[in-house]
Each structure stands twice: as C-alpha cells, then as structure tokens.
Amino acid sequence: MGSPSMSVSDSKVMATDRAAVNTVDRSLPAQLRLQAARAASAVIDGGRSSNDAFDAVLSAQSLSGRDQAMVKEIALGVIRWYWTLAEIVQRLLQTKLRNKDRDIFFLLMTGVYQLKFMHIPAHAAVDSTVQACESAGKPWAKRLVNGVLRNYVRRAADIESQLDSDAALSAHPDWIRARLVAAWPSAWKQIIDANNARPPMCLRVNLGRISRDEYLARLCKAGIVAANDPQVATGLIVERPVAVDALPGFSKGLVSVQDTAAQLVVPALDLRPGQRVLDACAAPGGKTAHIVESQPALAEVVAVDVDSDRVGRLRATLARLRLDAHCIAADASRPDTWWDGVYFDRVLIDAPCSGTGVIRRHPDIKHNRRPEDVEALCEVQARLLDGVWPLLAPGGKLMYVTCSVFPEENQHQISAFMQRHPDAVVAPLPMQAGVDCGVGRQTLPGIDAMDGFFFSMLKRGDNRAAQVK
Template sequence: MQVLENGLSLREILPAEQQKFSDKDKAWIQQMVFGVLRQLPLLQFWMRQLLEKPLKGKNKVAEFVILLGIYQLAFSRVSTHAAVAETVSACQSLKVQSLKGLVNAVLRNFIRQDLATHTPDNAQIKSGLPNWLYKQVEQHYPEKLGVLVDAMHQQAPIWLRVNQRQITVQDYAKQLSEQQVEFSLSAEHAEAIILPRAGDITQLPGYQQGWFAVQDGAAQMAAALLDAQPNERILDACAAPGGKTCHILERQPNLQECIALDVDQSRLDRIAENLQRLQLNADLLCADAASPDKWWDGRQFDRILLDAPCSATGVIRRHPDIKWLRKAKDIDELVQLQSKIMDAMWPLLKPGGSMLYATCSILPKENHQQISAFLQRHKDASLGATTQHGDPPGRQILPGESQMDGFYYCMLLKSQ
C-alpha cells in the first residue's frame, strides 16, 4: 500500500518491516510483497470481478489485503484454508475489522469461481507491466516481447564480485564449496560467482574481510570497459552505492586519484561503508554532477564513468516496485537530466580522454538515442572501440541475457 498509494520504494520501507521478524518470515514477507507487485494487473483484474465497488478512505487497506489473499491462493503453496483465515484475520490488526466478512466473501468467491484459471485476453494485463511500459517494450522489442516480459518477472540470481586484491576466485569458490553454498562460475566475467538463491549475504565466508561485493554481472562490465590505467585521474559521477567505484579500484590500485561523486550524503555514506569493508580508498565528494561549476577545481580527468540517473527499467526483476513508481511522464524528465549531466561532464574530460555512459534502462530514449543526440551536439566526441559501432551505438544488455540485469553502455572518446 505504501508503494502503490504513497509512492515509497521498497528499498526505503521493506528492511525496517523485516527487522521485526525471523529470517524465515523475512524471506516470506519479501516473497509475498514482490509477488503481489509482479502480478498486480492480473490480481486487480480478478479483484474487480469480485468487488462491487472500490473501497475508499481508511477502508482502502482492505483492497491490499484482498490482493495479498488472492496472490497466495493463485501463486503460492500456502494452503487454501490458511490463506483465507490469515488474510481475514489481518483485517483486525489493520483496524478494518468491520470488513472481515467482505474479505472472507471475496476470497471464497475467488476459490468457488475458480478464477485462478481465468486469464484475461488483454496481453498487457497478462504481462504484469503498467500499460505505458508494456507499449514501450512492444514498440522497441517486438520480436523479444514474450522473452523480455518473462525475464522481468523471474527471480534474479545473486551475483558476487570477488575482490581479487583479497582472494582469488578459485580460492573463494573453494570456501563456498566447503560451506556447501550452491554456486556457479560465469563464463563471461572473470571475477564473478553466481548464487541461484537469495540468502543472508553477511553469512557468506569472508563478508567482514571484504572478500566479495554483491554486484550484478551487467554492472560488473563497467570497470573493464572503463579500463583505468596507472597514474590516471578517474571520476565516478553519480557513484552511489559505490559498486563500480570499488571495482575500478580493485582492478587498478595505482591510480593518481579516484573521486566518487554523489549528490546525496546518505548514499555517499554507503559508498564509504563499501570502501571500508573492501579495504579500498577513494575521495568522496557530495555534489551535483549537473553543476560542476560549484565544485570542480579545473583539473581534467583521464576517464569519467557516468552511471546516469535513469528509469531503472532494466532491473525490474530485482525491484518490482519500479514498475509502479515510474510514470510515463518521468522518462522525458530523466532524458533531460541525463543530457544535462553529460554536457556538464564533457568539459571535465581531458582531450584524448574517455567517458563511459551507462544506465540500467532498456528504453532507447535514455540509451542509444541519448548518445546519438550527444554526438550531434559535441563534434569533438566519437564512439569508442569497446562498444559496438553502427546503428544503434553502444551495447544494450536485456534482462535475463546471460543471467544479467538490463543495462546499457557506450564509450565516448574526446578528440585530441
């Protein structure tokens, strides 16, 4: 309800709720909340057939109770009796006890009418995506529509990036084997280990010693593409939570300077925590990448990583609330902000330097169309060899590709 009615992200609100419960219940809470948000259009389609009219005011919470009950009945292994009984009893603690009868009747009608077997003809409802996003995916990826929709609803694996300044991948794999942790190695990422199931990361071997960080395979490509060299000055713009900053430092310990920039101090604090745990050092700067005139000292950088603010449509499988927090109108605002930051960063780059543009979006407006517009504005910019040339420029990774999140990269070179 806080996500859908109040626009809050699960990242803000879910951990605090989970802290009140056992590990087993924490996992169940996440499974249920993620499940409802993944299947929301279908759950609402069923609910509308069972509720005579929408609930309003303080009674609105009962609609969310019903959605949770229907999700359990249709998609979980919870017994029918428990799903109905516990969902109805939740009305008491949520102070809508007068609606117990209504909730009970709706759930029993769902079972009696066998609505779980009634799927709508509407492809958008079946997709689990909001209408605006479904249309975008359908327009830009018509041949991959079904595969993409499925990938956006799969539970994502946990990717670890082994900190090779502390331990080798082979030695860390041995540690996991000894603790009987199920994993696989990545064929494409030398520093990666993939865990098929989620769990308490802090209980894995070497967490406190900084032997690994959690970072999706697509995000792990950034440091390799940037390819920082000894004695260079590097800027990681929009750096939080710091995974890419840390990876740059792990790969290249002999930098002259690495500045991690973010506009949000609390997010900068997370970078500091990650650096400390991984035993790495960078200069942290709380400032706005779009306004370098307020903080830049005039010394240009050899390389800039710009992981731009974006729609995050490539990481919906990890964060299903994104589907409902993002609105169609947000995209144009994000495109303008990305463009503003890119233009602001370009003068900070040395002639002959390189800027790696990245987003965790699958929308062309934020990605290759953004790059094409930038190349039109900046005649001293050209495409780097690390991303495919031609039309469209850059590399678009789609959700599920080699088990990775959706991501986009494009290397821009500044002429000498």
C-alpha cells in the same frame, strides 16, 4: 482439560495458556500477511520505495530473518503482479470495496499471490490471510476474505482465463508496456516476462582479496550453492538468494552483490596504472569499488554524487571493502563547483535513469515512475554528459551507462551528444553481451540472463594538451 487433581483456577490458567499458544501460533503468520499488505500499499498507493516501505513496517516489529524474508516475498510479489492480482480480486468480489477498506483489498491480493505463486498449502494461506483481518482490526472482513480466497482456489483457471486487459496480462502499467513494445518489437514479451521474474543473486568477488574459486569454496562450506558466472571473471551466481549477512566474509569486504551487467562496466574501462579516474554518479559505490578493486595502482579515483546522503552510503561501501577513493558531494555537471582542474584519463557516467532495465530487482519502478520522469531524466543525462566531457584528457575515454531499456536515455542520448560534440568518437566495447545499437550496446532482461543495461564508450578525437589549472 486439567487433570482430576488440578484446581479449577489451575485448569483455567492452563486453558488460558493453551489459548495464548494458539493465538501466538496463528497470529504470527497473520501478522506477516498484514505487514506485507501494508508494505505493498505504502509502495502502490503511497508512492514510497520498497526499501522505505520495508524499513517502516519491519522496524516496528522484531521479526526473525526468515519472517522478514516472508514479508518481503509477499509484498514484492504484490508489487510485481499488482495489475494482475487487482483484476483477479476485483472479478472475485461481488461488490466494490469502499475506499476505506482498501487494506482488505490489499490483504486479498496477498492471499491470491500466496495461492498463485508460493508453495504454501492453500489452507494455510487462506487461514493466515483471514486471521490478518482480525490483526487489522476488521474482524467483519474475515468471512468476506475467506469466501473470496476459497472461491479463487476453486475457480482460479476460469477467473484467470477471463483476464483481458494488457495491464492485467503483462502486470505492467500501460505506458511502460507501450514503450517496450515500440522500442523492442521482437523482444518486449521476453523483457516483460523477465521483469516479472524473481531476479538471480549475483556476486562480485573482490579478486584483490580472494580468488573466485576460493570464494566459491567458502560459499560451498557455508551451505550456499553457487556457480561461476561465465560472462564475467569476477562473478558468481547464487542458486537461492540469501541475506547478505549470510555471505562468508561480506562484512570484511570479500564480496559484493552486483548484477552481471553491472560487472561488465569496469573491465570495459581498460584501466591502467597511474590513470586518474572520475566516477561522476558514484553512489552507492558499486562501480567505484569495482574500479579500485580491479586496478589498485591508479593515481586517483574521484567519486562524485549529488546526493550527500548517498555519498554516505558510498563511503560505507568503500569502508566495508577497505578501499579508498576521493568522495565529493556535488553536482558533477557543474565542475566549476568541485573540479581541481586536473584532467581525467577515464570518466564513468553511470547516469540517473528510469531504471527500466532493473524492474525485476525493483518492481516498485512500475508504480513510482511516470512518463514525464523520463523526459526530466533525459535532460539531467544530457547535462551530465555536456558538463563532464571537457574534463577528459586527450586520448581519454568516457563511458556512459544506464540501467534503462528506453532508447531516448541511451542510443538517442548519445547520438544527440555526438551532434553537439563533433570531437566525440564512438570507441569499441570489449563485450559480446547485448544488442549492438550503433553507438553502444544494450543488454536486455530475459535475453542475456542479466539486467538491462546500456553501455557506450566515447573517445576524444582532438589533440588538446593536458593542463593543470
């Protein structure tokens, strides 16, 4: 109420201000829930990548870094746990929602995700999600959402004990789960659990610019807790992930974000001064940059990628790190279109793949990949291997890498390649991590505390003389 000396209109203004403050206080959390629900829906129903979905929903708002992080946390949570959350919500709803109210279904999933997985007080999670119905232009749904979420708070254990489908229990689509069970009969449960966990933030220190200990001290000074990664000499693991801009010297190229498994690739290449190196599937440049950082005296690094937009990202990565490589936008499997005829001492094929080893980092893979994609990717991988193999100098080494855990993209792919190329010999890999697959090694999420990667090193067994076209 206004003070006695206030005019009627003053007190009305005050009341309006108070209402505005209340609206702002409650509408921002509601907006964040609505944007999270929209981003999740764009991935799950719209088939978009999570990066595209976040670009679309976040570019329309001016949110602080903290609020953007909240939108991403909730949206990625719904994307990651969709099959579980959808079944919980369906069991709580007494009637099936109409298709045109699918946005309310997504809001309900954001509500259950907050209650089940986030440390948000129940009343705040419920209230902000209920208010989000208003922001969505569907005030009629407030009562429904309130009732469903309060019912979940009361009966969570009971509802969850009723979940019985494989999809709801594993939060994976049936086809991925079935392939994991078939490929990894004793490890699939750990892989599934790791796929559903939030991934660690791993850094690769640019040792040409700063030592790992010095960079760790810089992080500590910036209030970021991290520790040395025992598996790689370049690696640090950050305790609580931060935005890359918060990393000291990120824009100046002191550090990159890269999983431990990805950091195992370049040391295995055994790079020597004067060598010519081909990175055949290079964008966005994580491994190209690592190659140049780790052996600055190479004769040349040629970095090829078929996607010209991604070649732009590759160039940006190199520019940020102040590194140089010869970047080419071309189909690496068609060397007649781009190769200058000079053999390479080392070739890296970091092949396009199903990405089933990095689901914890990209949960949209669970939604956007289809079984038929795997077959198509296997064909591309075989074409790349066959197309690039003749470019290897005598005694040279070709490393084939994927971030897949499916054998058909990995050991089966390499075994088939060796049938077609009797001059290929499997060379040892200087790493302990992962499982020995005969023609390579496989790290598995949940078993090595790193992403799921496959590595194979092949050497030419013939005496062909190096030549220049």
